[in-house]
Amino acid sequence: MSLGEFDLIAKYFTRTVKRAALGVGDDCALFAAAPGMQLAVSSDMLVEGRHFLPTVPAQRLGHKALAVNLSDLAACGARPVAFTLALALPRVDETLLAGFARGLLALADAHECELIGGDTTLGPFNICITVFGEVPHGQALLRSGAQAGDDLYVSGTLGDARLALEAFRGHIVLDGAAFESTRRAMEQPQPRVALGIALRGVATSAIDVSDGLLGDLEHVLRRSNVGAEVRVDALPRSAALRGVSLAWQRECTLAGGDDYELVFTAPPGRAAQVIEAARSAHVEVTRIGSVSAALGLHLLDCDGQALANSFGSFDHFKT
Amino acid sequence: MSLGEFDLIAKYFTRTVKRAALGVGDDCALFAAAPGMQLAVSSDMLVEGRHFLPTVPAQRLGHKALAVNLSDLAACGARPVAFTLALALPRVDETLLAGFARGLLALADAHECELIGGDTTLGPFNICITVFGEVPHGQALLRSGAQAGDDLYVSGTLGDARLALEAFRGHIVLDGAAFESTRRAMEQPQPRVALGIALRGVATSAIDVSDGLLGDLEHVLRRSNVGAEVRVDALPRSAALRGVSLAWQRECTLAGGDDYELVFTAPPGRAAQVIEAARSAHVEVTRIGSVSAALGLHLLDCDGQALANSFGSFDHFKT
Numbered sequence: 001m002s003l004g005e006f007d008l009i010a011k012y013f014t015r016t017v018k019r020a021a022l023g024v025g026d027d028c029a030l031f032a033a034a035p036g037m038q039l040a041v042s043s044d045m046l047v048e049g050r051h052f053l054p055t056v057p058a059q060r061l062g063h064k065a066l067a068v069n070l071s072d073l074a075a076c077g078a079r080p081v082a083f084t085l086a087l088a089l090p091r092v093d094e095t096l097l098a099g100f101a102r103g104l105l106a107l108a109d110a111h112e113c114e115l116i117g118g119d120t121t122l123g124p125f126n127i128c129i130t131v132f133g134e135v136p137h138g139q140a141l142l143r144s145g146a147q148a149g150d151d152l153y154v155s156g157t158l159g160d161a162r163l164a165l166e167a168f169r170g171h172i173v174l175d176g177a178a179f180e181s182t183r184r185a186m187e188q189p190q191p192r193v194a195l196g197i198a199l200r201g202v203a204t205s206a207i208d209v210s211d212g213l214l215g216d217l218e219h220v221l222r223r224s225n226v227g228a229e230v231r232v233d234a235l236p237r238s239a240a241l242r243g244v245s246l247a248w249q250r251e252c253t254l255a256g257g258d259d260y261e262l263v264f265t266a267p268p269g270r271a272a273q274v275i276e277a278a279r280s281a282h283v284e285v286t287r288i289g290s291v292s293a294a295l296g297l298h299l300l301d302c303d304g305q306a307l308a309n310s311f312g313s314f315d316h317f318k319t
Numbered sequence: 320m321s322l323g324e325f326d327l328i329a330k331y332f333t334r335t336v337k338r339a340a341l342g343v344g345d346d347c348a349l350f351a352a353a354p355g356m357q358l359a360v361s362s363d364m365l366v367e368g369r370h371f372l373p374t375v376p377a378q379r380l381g382h383k384a385l386a387v388n389l390s391d392l393a394a395c396g397a398r399p400v401a402f403t404l405a406l407a408l409p410r411v412d413e414t415l416l417a418g419f420a421r422g423l424l425a426l427a428d429a430h431e432c433e434l435i436g437g438d439t440t441l442g443p444f445n446i447c448i449t450v451f452g453e454v455p456h457g458q459a460l461l462r463s464g465a466q467a468g469d470d471l472y473v474s475g476t477l478g479d480a481r482l483a484l485e486a487f488r489g490h491i492v493l494d495g496a497a498f499e500s501t502r503r504a505m506e507q508p509q510p511r512v513a514l515g516i517a518l519r520g521v522a523t524s525a526i527d528v529s530d531g532l533l534g535d536l537e538h539v540l541r542r543s544n545v546g547a548e549v550r551v552d553a554l555p556r557s558a559a560l561r562g563v564s565l566a567w568q569r570e571c572t573l574a575g576g577d578d579y580e581l582v583f584t585a586p587p588g589r590a591a592q593v594i595e596a597a598r599s600a601h602v603e604v605t606r607i608g609s610v611s612a613a614l615g616l617h618l619l620d621c622d623g624q625a626l627a628n629s630f631g632s633f634d635h636f637k638t
Contacts, residue, residue, distance in 0.1 A: 026462050027394035027527060028359035028361045028397060029361070030358065030454070032352065032356070032357045038350065039351060040349055041347055041348045041449075042347045042348070043403040043436060044405070045439075047440055047441070047443070047445075049442075073347060075346035076345070076349075087364070124366070124445070126443070126447075128447035130360075135349070142341070223345075
């Protein structure tokens with residue numbers, strides 16, 4: 001017997017809410033932000049073949065669908081509170097649903113982010129999550145606050161997700177361990193929520209790297225009306241990525257996408273606070289360049305020589 | 320030249336926000352509920368062929384995508400504040416986008432509901448809107464509050480959307496005027512936001528009719544642990560629907576779906592307040608039955624004779 005819509009919601013997606021006043025099961029969910037808090041809201045839609053491969057294990061897909069949204073909260077310095085899930089599935093596949101719900105809810109629990117509502121329907125596979133976070137009034141990290149003279153930082157390492165994608169595409173051959181570790185980076189990114197919160201009052205601007213470092217950094221520069229220098233060979237990368245050609249390393253770190261690391265700026269005088277924020281969040285951060293009054297994005301190699309910026313950025317309306 | 324993702328968002332979906340602190344263009348939107356208010360949140364996903372026909376004019380589709388979400392706020396008695404839009408499109412079709420945005424934003428403006436964020440991507444046509452409303456703490460209309468002895472009401476008329484669908488399917492032939500009016504009901508439903516707000520403190524429970532009266536009413540009865548009698552021939556219907564057979568009239572009103580009217584309950588002692596709420600909201604309401612302590616849903620015809628309930632309810636996981 002095939003599970004109906006309401007059975008499916010009851011079985012996999014209905015949980016007792018703690019923070020919210022009302023969760024799944026009515027026309028609306030109800031909740032209130034704490035006094036003095038602004039709500040940060042982000043919505044991401046994931047489409048099969050575009051945002052994930054058919055080969056992704058369901059549990060990792062559930063994780064990733066929420067992780068990319070939590071990453072947007074992280075970039076604003078917001079603390080996760082709740083989310084809604086809208087899901088279109090080609091058929092009722094209980095193995096997929098069970099794995100998806102497991103991965104999704106494990107990450108939700110880790111961040112105390114409640115599933116409070118949503119929608120399910122038959123249709124081409126599509127996952128749309130809208131996430132809500134809280135940030136003290138006026139303290140959100142924005143794209144628009146970078147100042148000339150600021151240092152430019154990135155968390156974690158860049159490029160592994162793109163490297164895994166290229167391995168799936170057959171453009172690169174990785175050994176077993178490198179394939180597994182980069183595949184995990186692609187399929188199960190770790191949103192930098194704790195770091196984002198710790199950077200409130202420290203960073204002047206932030207964005208998460210979803211479409212590729214250079215493309216995402218461009219958003220910050222444009223909104224802040226500044227330029228930047230990026231030391232390309234200072235970009236942090238994993239052992240797996242260091243094992244491929246320098247050309248691939250640069251491509252994957254600069255234009256990879258799907259990294260879900262934070263790129264942020266802070267005045268040199270706050271370097272110690274940046275280090276402390278990273279320590280408290282258990283994440284590495286690396287200084288990768290600086291913000292300039294002169295517009296434009298300049299790439300420098302390890303010898304301080306200019307590199308041409310021939311790297312693209314991911315655009316969901318281009319191939 | 321094809322429009323890229325960010326150009327498309329800038330051209331069609333970026334507007335100055337008034338109420339929200341930050342709208343489209345950063346990692347998150349930022350806004351705050353007014354003091355003493357709870358946020359009501361609802362998310363609906365619309366898939367082509369399932370929630371709308373390929374023949375729907377783009378402007379009406381934009382209207383409907385937001386209307387079905389506003390209808391959920393209406394059912395809770397919440398006042399619309401803001402929404403996010405996630406959109407997957409098979410290709411960049413500027414004619415469609417322009418019409419869609421026009422219909423969407425006209426309805427948003429009519430309800431002072433701001434577009435504050437979202438996502439766009441290539442993929443099978445899919446529209447996911449998450450809407451936020453405000454309701455004074457503890458005053459939301461819920462499905463769980465119906466009491467034995469309450470009167471049962473419905474707003475507007477029922478069944479036109481289903482009648483139009485049957486005409487599109489070729490199961491029914493309608494004359495030109497009837498086809499146009501019922502098609503408009505299907506493609507451009509009017510969310511009963513003002514009525515929902517006016518029913519705060521008056522109605523004991525409410526739900527919007529999206530999957531068919533009987534199916535939606537069942538949710539209220541189950542959550543409230545009560546039963547109901549519905550006088551089938553008292554159900555309000557349009558002139559177009561009164562023009563078809565009694566069997567079709569019953570099918571369309573009881574199990575039609577896509578009506579987006581409010582079904583609600585109120586004690587007989589509040590009948591005058593119900594009438595005043597309807598008057599203030601410029602919507603007709605009709606008493607269609609009553610709530611009983613005995614569980615179960617009983618249908619009565621115009622002679623007070625019991626009718627068998629052989630009517631289905633729409634389930635997005637069944638065909």
